[in-house]
Amino acid sequence: MEDKGFLDQAMGKAKEAVGDLTGDGKMKAEGLADQAMGKAKEVAGDVSDAVGEVAQKAKDALEGK
Numbered sequence: 001m002e003d004k005g006f007l008d009q010a011m012g013k014a015k016e017a018v019g020d021l022t023g024d025g026k027m028k029a030e031g032l033a034d035q036a037m038g039k040a041k042e043v044a045g046d047v048s049d050a051v052g053e054v055a056q057k058a059k060d061a062l063e064g065k
Contacts (some may be wrong), residue, residue, distance in 0.1 A: 005041030008034050 012034030019028025 003041070004045035005038035008038030008041060010038075012036075012038060 012031045015033070015034060016031030019031055020023065035062050
């Protein structure tokens with residue numbers, strides 16, 4: 001099973017929450033950055049999946065399936 005950035009997003013939310021609770025602006029910023037990185041990985045994974053599906057459909061069409 002692929003992560004697709006979900007772990008980064010979850011860790012980022014946790015860091016952001018800890019930063020909020022403790023007043024640690026650096027920790028909160030790291031959390032927000034981790035969430036953004038996770039979202040970027042998620043989008044990249046979705047694009048990769050879509051490209052793979054299109055390529056498979058094209059291959060199947062060329063092979064007459």
